[in-house]
Amino acid sequence: MKELFFIFFSLYTIAAALGVVLAKNPVYSAFSLILSFFGLSALYVMWGATFIGMIQILVYTGAIVVLFVFVVMLLDLGSVVTDHSHSWLTVMVSAIAVWFFSLLMLRTFNHTPLVAPATPLAESNTRLISQLLFTEYLWPFEILSIFLLALIIAIYALTRPDAADKRKVHP
Amino acid sequence: MTGLEWIILLSKLLVIYLTIVHVVPIMIWVERKGAALIQDRPGPNRVGPFGLLQPVADALKFLVKEDPIPNSVNRVLYAMGPFMTLVPASLIVAVLPVGDFFEVQGKSYFMQIADINVGLLYLLSISSLGIYGILFGGWASNNKYSLMGAMRSASQIISYEIPLGLAAVGAVTVYGTFSLREMALGQEGTFLAVLPRWGVFMQPIGFLVFFISAFAETNRLPFDLPETEGELVAGFHTEYGSMKFATYFMAEYMNMATISGLMTTLYFGGWHLPYLTDATLLGWLGGQRNLLAVLQFLIFFFQSCCLPAHFRLGALDGAAFPL
Amino acid sequence: MEAFLPVLVLLAISLGLCVGIFGVSTLLNPRNLPPVATKLNPYECGVKPEGGARQPFHSQFYLIAVLFLLFDVEGVFFFPWALVYRESLASGGALLLAIAVYMGLLTLGLVYIFRKDCLEIM
Numbered sequence: 248m249k250e251l252f253f254i255f256f257s258l259y260t261i262a263a264a265l266g267v268v269l270a271k272n273p274v275y276s277a278f279s280l281i282l283s284f285f286g287l288s289a290l291y292v293m294w295g296a297t298f299i300g301m302i303q304i305l306v307y308t309g310a311i312v313v314l315f316v317f318v319v320m321l322l323d324l325g326s327v328v329t330d331h332s333h334s335w336l337t338v339m340v341s342a343i344a345v346w347f348f349s350l351l352m353l354r355t356f357n358h359t360p361l362v363a364p365a366t367p368l369a370e371s372n373t374r375l376i377s378q379l380l381f382t383e384y385l386w387p388f389e390i391l392s393i394f395l396l397a398l399i400i401a402i403y404a405l406t407r408p409d410a411a412d413k414r415k416v417h418p
Numbered sequence: 419m420t421g422l423e424w425i426i427l428l429s430k431l432l433v434i435y436l437t438i439v440h441v442v443p444i445m446i447w448v449e450r451k452g453a454a455l456i457q458d459r460p461g462p463n464r465v466g467p468f469g470l471l472q473p474v475a476d477a478l479k480f481l482v483k484e485d486p487i488p489n490s491v492n493r494v495l496y497a498m499g500p501f502m503t504l505v506p507a508s509l510i511v512a513v514l515p516v517g518d519f520f521e522v523q524g525k526s527y528f529m530q531i532a533d534i535n536v537g538l539l540y541l542l543s544i545s546s547l548g549i550y551g552i553l554f555g556g557w558a559s560n561n562k563y564s565l566m567g568a569m570r571s572a573s574q575i576i577s578y579e580i581p582l583g584l585a586a587v588g589a590v591t592v593y594g595t596f597s598l599r600e601m602a603l604g605q606e607g608t609f610l611a612v613l614p615r616w617g618v619f620m621q622p623i624g625f626l627v628f629f630i631s632a633f634a635e636t637n638r639l640p641f642d643l644p645e646t647e648g649e650l651v652a653g654f655h656t657e658y659g660s661m662k663f664a665t666y667f668m669a670e671y672m673n674m675a676t677i678s679g680l681m682t683t684l685y686f687g688g689w690h691l692p693y694l695t696d697a698t699l700l701g702w703l704g705g706q707r708n709l710l711a712v713l714q715f716l717i718f719f720f721q722s723c724c725l726p727a728h729f730r731l732g733a734l735d736g737a738a739f740p741l
Numbered sequence: 742m743e744a745f746l747p748v749l750v751l752l753a754i755s756l757g758l759c760v761g762i763f764g765v766s767t768l769l770n771p772r773n774l775p776p777v778a779t780k781l782n783p784y785e786c787g788v789k790p791e792g793g794a795r796q797p798f799h800s801q802f803y804l805i806a807v808l809f810l811l812f813d814v815e816g817v818f819f820f821p822w823a824l825v826y827r828e829s830l831a832s833g834g835a836l837l838l839a840i841a842v843y844m845g846l847l848t849l850g851l852v853y854i855f856r857k858d859c860l861e862i863m
Contacts, residue, residue: 281550310809313809316553320557374824389839396849398811402808435754439758531747534745573805579809583819661763661765
């Protein structure tokens with residue numbers, strides 16, 4: 248039963264990811280990305296990582312793809328971006344990628360069963376994460392806040408909505 | 419899962435989900451009649467006694483009217499936009515605890531569709547998906563005003579998601595769990611022997627923050643910039659007609675209902691009637707009480723629809739982050 | 742994971758509802774109506790529509806989205822803290838200090854944004 252679900256969600260995620268790459272319009276790609284993240288989140292939940300599954304939707308689908316969508320929508324790229332011809336270079340690179348990927352798959356399937364028996368967790372997944380986070384990984388947690396602070400400053404420096412812009416908008 | 423469990427699941431699901439769906443027409447009527455009362459005018463009074471059949475008339479009208487699809491829209495996303503708001507609005511219903519447990523053949527089942535361990539996180543993440551319907555719908559309409567309205571609405575919603583999440587975090591610190599059922603259970607009994615142990619008394623500031631953010635999340639006045647009638651025609655749903663328009667509205671009202679439900683669960687004791695402690699008796703009454711509390715909130719939503727003026731966009735976003 | 746099964750069922754039912762709404766409205770809509778230009782053009786308060794729909798946009802939107810992302814990630818780390826906070830109070834306030842440092846640093850970021858007027862309207 249669990250295997251059926253796994254196969255279904257995996258195929259769904261792969262199909263959505265293919266949709267991202269193959270779609271003509273960038274907005275369709277963004278939409279496919281949202282769908283593929285759902286599939287990913289379902290897979291995470293199936294393996295017991297419920298916290299990560301929910302955070303995947305909250306942060307990735309709810310924030311990062313919003314960024315993508317903002318840019319893609321407002322820049323009206325249309326299908327100009329996706330017009331390209333298939334040169335020999337493209338074919339060669341894709342062949343190498345497929346070869347690496349199939350090697351990886353062969354290794355994985357030779358060593359692990361399709362669905363591993365799930366050992367039930369001692370406590371809920373979130374509680375385990377929080378216990379670890381504040382004991383062993385406390386320093387990385389604090390350093391992370393500094394990192395986020397640096398990102399905030401960086402994003403201001405990058406977009407820089409300064410007085411010159413505002414004078415244009417409010418004459 | 420056995421057959422009995424499937425039957426119970428499906429019946430729970432249908433009852434709770436369809437209740438929320440059918441609350442929408444009631445809300446439409448309450449809004450129009452209530453606004454009319456506040457504004458000293460009759461409101462709908464032609465269709466049925468007190469205009470009670472007005473939502474039915476509206477629904478029929480929406481179904482039968484023509485759905486004009488302008489030439490320059492992106493057909494696929496245009497058609498999907500409204501449903502992209504409806505699906506997350508429906509999924510949120512899964513984690514709201516409606517009542518206490520009931521016993522069938524010795525096993526007790528809870529009146530909640532899905533008792534997820536991380537219920538609150540699930541709820542926050544699914545509600546953050548609501549903006550995609552607005553964004554894609556507004557973009558697909560290929561209309562300057564729709565796009566502008568969609569962008570403004572999206573930036574408003576995402577700005578207020580953070581205070582919403584952090585206020586919910588406050589509730590989590592009090593109850594020590596993400597599961598909504600446990601949170602509702604934790605509000606039994608009294609606090610200081612006088613007040614019921616509700617979240618609103620344990621976390622008043624959190625409640626205020628959550629309350630304000632909830633208004634912003636559902637695009638309700640005083641935060642209804644996406645629908646400002648004075649400024650942007652009709653915002654992101656300018657180009658939508660008949661049933662797709664109605665679906666957007668249905669999704670918005672369902673969002674309101676579910677956020678009210680969340681508010682009662684987090685801050686108003688869920689299904690617990692104040693000062694009573696007998697569990698099984700409350701199972702049934704509690705469900706009714708929950709619904710009443712939800713409706714009470716909705717009425718509050720509507721009143722505030724008529725009274726205050728709405729904010730400017732910048733003031734809005736500027737207020738969100740400190741909040 | 743078993744707890745999520747009802748969610749899948751609810752998803753199926755709500756998708757069914759969407760398809761139902763779409764189907765019923767398609768069936769009941771009047772067909773063969775003459776295509777009138779005013780219906781089919783984008784709507785601009787009755788004025789003839791001009792200019793493309795997608796104009797150069799204010800970078801403000803992007804800034805708000807990125808800031809939302811950063812503060813959202815900050816919020817994500819609040820969730821595990823909230824879960825164990827109550828219990829850790831019994832064993833001393835170490836967790837409070839940890840989160841105070843975390844929140845303090847990010848409040849600095851907020852103050853920075855405010856001082857730099859990033860959240861002004863566009």
